Amino acid sequence: MDTSSNRVIVAGAGPVGLCLSLALAQAGVRVCLVEALGADNFLEQVPRAGTNHPATLELFERIGLYQKLEPRGIVAPLFHYWDRRENELIAEFDHAHLKDDTRFPYVLQCERIKIVEEALALAKAHPDIELRLATTFTGFTQGADGVTAQVTDSAGETESLPGSYLVSAEGARSIVRKELGIEFEGFTYPDRTLNIEVAYNFRRHGYTERNYISDPEEWSNLFHWKGPPDRWRVHFPTAPEEDEAALTRPDALQARLQRFLPTGQDFDIVGSNLYVVHQRVATKFRGGRAILAGDSAHVNSPIGAMGMNSGVHDAFNLADKLIKILRGEAAEDVLDRYERQRRHVALQHTQAQTIRNKRLLAEKDPAVRKKNHDELRRTAEDPALARAFLLRTSLIESLREAERIA
Numbered sequence: 094m095d096t097s098s099n100r101v102i103v104a105g106a107g108p109v110g111l112c113l114s115l116a117l118a119q120a121g122v123r124v125c126l127v128e129a130l131g132a133d134n135f136l137e138q139v140p141r142a143g144t145n146h147p148a149t150l151e152l153f154e155r156i157g158l159y160q161k162l163e164p165r166g167i168v169a170p171l172f173h174y175w176d177r178r179e180n181e182l183i184a185e186f187d188h189a190h191l192k193d194d195t196r197f198p199y200v201l202q203c204e205r206i207k208i209v210e211e212a213l214a215l216a217k218a219h220p221d222i223e224l225r226l227a228t229t230f231t232g233f234t235q236g237a238d239g240v241t242a243q244v245t246d247s248a249g250e251t252e253s254l255p256g257s258y259l260v261s262a263e264g265a266r267s268i269v270r271k272e273l274g275i276e277f278e279g280f281t282y283p284d285r286t287l288n289i290e291v292a293y294n295f296r297r298h299g300y301t302e303r304n305y306i307s308d309p310e311e312w313s314n315l316f317h318w319k320g321p322p323d324r325w326r327v328h329f330p331t332a333p334e335e336d337e338a339a340l341t342r343p344d345a346l347q348a349r350l351q352r353f354l355p356t357g358q359d360f361d362i363v364g365s366n367l368y369v370v371h372q373r374v375a376t377k378f379r380g381g382r383a384i385l386a387g388d389s390a391h392v393n394s395p396i397g398a399m400g401m402n403s404g405v406h407d408a409f410n411l412a413d414k415l416i417k418i419l420r421g422e423a424a425e426d427v428l429d430r431y432e433r434q435r436r437h438v439a440l441q442h443t444q445a446q447t448i449r450n451k452r453l454l455a456e457k458d459p460a461v462r463k464k465n466h467d468e469l470r471r472t473a474e475d476p477a478l479a480r481a482f483l484l485r486t487s488l489i490e491s492l493r494e495a496e497r498i499a
């Protein structure tokens with residue numbers, strides 16, 4: 094039997110490509126998953142996402158991934174808003190308000206690298222996933238009945254892989270998006286974000302596992318990132334003209350942390366990096382049989398932890414539709430609904446909320462700051478308002494809204 098005609102080619106084994114491949118394969122759809130990194134360097138990726146929202150945990154559970162991640166992560170029902178100027182806790186939100194909305198009334202702090210490590214192990218063990226590590230996707234062609242992906246292996250050998258559909262899960266630099274001529278509409282923030290990883294227990298100062306800290310001069314985020322041993326991450330904005338080497342010098346990092354929390358004792362700094370933040374959404378999520386998902390379709394600021402989460406939501410939405418098409422239960426135009434649903438979420442939820450989050454933390458006008466903080470206090474104190482707020486921040490509302498899109 095020719096299995097290549099109805100298999101799906103997935104480019105990129107990040108969280109999105111892996112979740113999509115597992116959801117397809119577990120429903121009996123054959124997948125060829127192509128990943129540029131090899132077995133020797135797959136785990137050497139720069140630290141990125143770490144917060145997994147309740148709706149994402151439900152989807153992870155569906156493919157047997159949650160069960161692997163929970164023992165390796167930190168269950169975090171609470172998050173805080175702080176005013177750094179006043180050194181005051183403004184509001185505490187408790188996911189327990191979502192106990193009737195989800196089986197997981199908490200986020201799981203579990204880094205992207207652990208997610209892809211566990212998901213890759215599941216993919217390797219699945220007989221319907223042909224995994225091509227150390228293989229770079231370089232381009233594709235498509236016709237009325239299928240696609241052909243071009244790949245190059247580590248020895249420089251090129252190969253053409255036929256399939257019925259091609260999913261671009263190769264991240265923000267998506268070759269598929271570029272070859273389809275799809276614009277990545279949006280903007281890039283001029284300031285870069287400095288991430289410092291610290292071995293220190295910030296809970297002793299009243300912080301919880303996730304903290305959003307407003308300050309007109311230097312907003313920040315503070316997360317319990319992993320443990321044991323305990324590792325926390327602090328994010329700070331930096332001016333566009335500042336030199337990267339100067340920003341990440343050990344004494345400069347130490348001085349910044351001491352300004353943030355003057356303990357009088359040197360922090361044990363484990364690492365640091367500087368990253369550029371984009372807010373961009375592709376104008377189309379599909380060109381014929383080639384479909385974009387995750388960072389290849391949308392990128393946003395990490396404030397609010399929505400990039401990977403919404404990418405994983407893309408993956409499951411798309412998997413359900415491809416399964417129906419390949420079983421002959423739906424026409425190809427359901428893929429247009431995928432685009433309508435997930436583009437709406439990317440623009441109206443992920444992008445809108447992360448832009449708002451940054452504005453809230455960086456606000457300089459004292460009157461607006463006071464109004465924002467009063468509103469956060471009121472919201473956290475009222476159970477109905479708190480639930481509505483958490484439905485938005487946890488992306489549950491985005492999924493419910495997408496379901497209502499025809």
Ligand SMILES: Cc1cc2nc3c(=O)[nH]c(=O)nc-3n(C[C@H](O)[C@H](O)[C@H](O)COP(=O)(O)OP(=O)(O)OC[C@H]3O[C@@H](n4cnc5c(N)ncnc54)[C@H](O)[C@@H]3O)c2cc1C
Pocket residue numbers: 104105106107108109110127128129130140141142143144145205228229230231262263264265268288368386387388389395397398399400401402403404
């Ligand atoms: C500092 C930081 C913190 C973040 N924190 C959060 C958070 O807490 N929560 C959250 O939801 N999101 C967060 N994000 C965003 C999140 O990391 C991304 O949205 C997510 O990783 C996107 O997943 P993806 O699978 O679409 O793409 P990626 O994670 O970029 O994976 C793409 C994969 O494709 C492979 N690839 C690339 N090109 C090719 C090619 N040509 N051929 C074959 N393979 C290829 C890559 O090697 C990689 O394995 C954060 C981002 C940053 C920068």
